[in-house]
Every structure is written in C-alpha cells, then in structure tokens.
Amino acid sequence: MKIAVDVMGGDYAPEAVIEGILLALSSLSNDDTILAVGPQDTIEQLLAKHGYAGKQIAIIPADQVIEMGEHPTKALSQKPNSSIGVGFHLLKEGKADVFASAGNTGAMMVGSLFSVKTIEGISRPAIAGFVPQEDGTYALMLDIGANADCKPEMLDQFAVLGSVYFEATTGKKAPRVGLMNIGEEEQKGNILSLATHALLKENKKINFIGNLEGKDFFKNKADVIVTDGFTGNIILKMGESLYKIMKDQGITNDFVENTNYEKYGGSPIIGINGNVIIAHGASSPLAIKNMIKLCRSVVESDVCGKIKAAIENQ
C-alpha cells in the first residue's frame, strides 16, 4: 500500500509530520510505503536528524506550500507543485492508494473534487468525523463541515455513505443511523430535518432508528449520526474542546481521553473516487501516526469500492 502524506500540512509541519511518519513505521506492513510529499531537502534533513535511513519512506518532491488561510481554488491552480497539488496528482494517477494532510481543509476538499472527483450518483461528498461515545465506542458523524447548507436529499445520501463506511471499517452489519434533531418525535425539527426524517424513514439501504437529540450525542444511540455540515461542525468541535477543558482542570479518565482528536487521526472525505483523509490543523506527531493508521483502514476496507457498489444498486 502506498500512503501519500503531505509533509507541509498542519500548524506544526514539517517537524510533527515527519515525527508522526516515523512513529507510524512500526505499525506498517513490509510492503507499505509512505510517500512523503514536500521539499526534498527539508525532508532529507529531518529524516537524517532522526537517524532514519530505511526504505519505507519515499520522498516525493514538492516545492510549494498552500498556507492555511489561502483561498483553496486559487491556491491549487497557482501552486501546482504544492504538496497538496502533488499529493492529489499521485492519487489521481494511481501512484498512491490514499492521500492525507493536516493542511488547508478547503484545498483538500477542492483538490478531491478536481482530481479524483465525486462518485457518479453522489450529489455532494461529506467529511466524516469520529465521535467518542460514553461506553468507549465511537460513532461516525457526517457532514462535519464540507457542506454548510444542505438539502434533505444530501443528508439522505450522507446516511448511506456513513452506513457503508461504518460497516466496511468495523464489520458491524446494518449500523444504526440517527438524525441529529431537536426532539425524538417525528414531527419535531426544522424544515431541513423534518424533510430529511421523511426520506430516511423510506430509505431501505439504511437502518434508520429515528431522531437523536443533543443529549444523545455521547450516548451510543447510533453508529452513524447524520447532520448538516453547519451543525456537525459546531458539535464536533464542542465535543473535542472537552479534552483540553478537562485536562486543564486536572480531570481524566477513558471517556475524557477519547475526546482527544489525536486518537482518531483525521476525518475521511466520503463520496469521492479515492481515499482522502483530512487531519486536524494542530496535529501532533501522535495525531499524524493515527492519521496514517486511518489511511490504512480506509484502503484495506475498500470503502470507496463499497460506496460505488451501494450507489450503483440504487
């Protein structure tokens, strides 16, 4: 398996990314290769600094960098030799099985749409986030920010995308799908959630268990949490913030530890013709290590192929 990693992505790049790659090496198979995308000199120096001289890391030169604040479409067209641009080129050409970056989220999203493109029949891809549950499991929530304004049909598709992803990566059949809403009852909600509820109820491809409320977020009521990217982004970030708040107050236990985003390594973009992972901008070496673990999981479970099959059978 060839895992392309943007060495220049994230607040602590390139150091944290290289350290994360080195941490990940022990969990790789012998025939796995990390394609470290970034400036050759920088990467060589960092690898030398850590005394690495092995063959599981291949440097793929890319001299430009897309910064965090840059406009995604503009940056991608003006910087074809950026680490994100080159990463997507590798993915499109089949030279990488997966591409991951802790860099500019918008550029990762736009790059996905322009290079490997949306799967035919999918209206809009979503970014999925992992939500720690009180009992130690996790739920998959989508969308968490790619689509701030959604239509009911989009959420209906997110339910299918999430179900296929969850089943493919965990093996759990017929994962429970819940709709984030403001009441358990079918007649509760805003215009979007009311219309979405009606679609989900009739959707035979999913195991819809009904509405979820904010109080159910951590309660393992659903495996897949369906919501628009505005709501999903806010509640995911709110959940993640607990880790630091609790740590600052000297509190920890398994649940608190699981609210640490570093554990999940990133968020897959689902609904495109390729495997792309977006990691947290503040990714530490541990987060990058887990990002690479997540890369292996999406490739091994063939999420992409299974989504295509599910959509074709619609």
Next chain:
Amino acid sequence: MKIAVDVMGGDYAPEAVIEGILLALSSLSNDDTILAVGPQDTIEQLLAKHGYAGKQIAIIPADQVIEMGEHPTKALSQKPNSSIGVGFHLLKEGKADVFASAGNTGAMMVGSLFSVKTIEGISRPAIAGFVPQEDGTYALMLDIGANADCKPEMLDQFAVLGSVYFEATTGKKAPRVGLMNIGEEEQKGNILSLATHALLKENKKINFIGNLEGKDFFKNKADVIVTDGFTGNIILKMGESLYKIMKDQGITNDFVENTNYEKYGGSPIIGINGNVIIAHGASSPLAIKNMIKLCRSVVESDVCGKIKAAIENQ
C-alpha cells in the same frame, strides 16, 4: 412580588414542585407570595404532608392538566382551566408578576404569545438558556428551541434581547455578543450565519465580538451567544448531558457541577410583554427552587421594561 408556579408541570409534578416551592421560601422576601396553580385538594394535601401552614403560598385552583405530549394550541383552547391556562390568565390580568412551569414547553410558548403577547417591534420571542463556562461564569444563549428556522433579522434581534437581558440581570455593561458559527473568519458560515454576521456587525445596540466556534462554547469568549433555535437546542442539550455522563463516571468538580441544569432553574422567554420561565421537564425540587429564584431575578431587574425601551429606541 407574586410568583405564579404551575404545580402540575414537569415529570415529577406535583410532589417535586411543592417540595421546590417549600425549599424556595427561605430565599423569598416577606412580601413575596407564591401562587401555587393546580388542583386545590392535591396542593392542600401536599402542603399538609410537609406540615406547611404559612401564608406565603396561596393556592390558585386549576383542575385540568396539559400533558407533556399534547398539542399546545389545541390543549390550551380545550383546557382553559388547566394549570398553564390559569397561570397565563393570572399573568395577563396582572395578578402575577411572573409565571413559571416545568410542563409542556410548546404550551408555555403558545400561552405567552396568546396572553401577554410579543412586544411590539419584536419579530419572534426567543427562549434563552444558561451555558456554564469553564471559569465558573455563565453565558446566555438564544434561541434554544422556540424558533427552529430563523431569518437573519430574527437573530439580529435575539442579539439585542440577549444583551438587554444579560445587562439587566448581571449589571455588566455592553455584554460581548458572539455568533455561533463554523469558523472565526467573517467569510465562514452557512447562508444564515453569513447574513446574520453582516447585520450584527452594523448593529450599534450591541457589542458584537464576531463568530464563535463549537470549541469556544465553554470558554467564556462571549456573554451572549446568538444562534438559531435548532443549533442552540442541540448544543445546549449536549452541554447538559455532560453532567450525568461525568457523574456516572465518578467525576466531579466545579465545572461539571455547573453543567447541572438544576442550578439554573429554567429558561426565560424573552421578547414578550411579561415574565415567563420554562423549566426542565425533569425538574427536581432543587431545580424548582432555582426556577423561583430566576423568577425573582427577571422581575427585579425589569428585563421586560428594559427590552421595551431598547426596542422603542430603535
């Protein structure tokens, strides 16, 4: 001050409500009276059971009860002698300074609109919720569920309503107003939040500090958190759920204790010609006690009068 309390409202009514009223007595002034609205026999028996024979509790007979699941408008018109119906009658006639209930939220909202009515110039009243902050303070968030679908102009008014409420009850001048959103930058958001941001920026009646993200929810970045009732309801309930999760895991400290909704006693409806408090359906005696404390606060600070003045000067 005359505080009307719905004795039949809430999952643990009437027992918990009567116990809560009795707990609240010690914090009342001598000239405060609790108007206990509900079936006379039931209330008399419960007061006798607790050995109460004082004069600060007056029973206002109401033989009907609006159940939690009932349709608000239908229930109010079919049950004029319900505890909620009678409570609003007292409020409208000026026989009560404030009315509070842990019962059917929809009926409390509809009752407000039909009896004391919306303040002239206000597009839609909002329900405000208290959000515990990491540092022990709290923020006021609105709307938390009265308006699942909002327009930018409504959120712009919520910002004014929340600011007046916060300043009137805490004394803090020019409270900081933040807009719940998916990024700090002005150009981030969904259609609603983008348009709202533009209005808030130009609103001279408020101290707008910009967008908040989910990670800022507990961080005391704003005194007033502006959001639509869909988002607000979900994140408020999510925040409240932390209390039980942490308690179940044997964790507690000041912050965790502050996520206990019992502490706040309820949520004021803001933007109507009267003082109305909606308490949590699962209110315990402690929650009812604090609900009564909140009643005193809204009456004493003359929130209603100050909102009218603020709107008239628009």
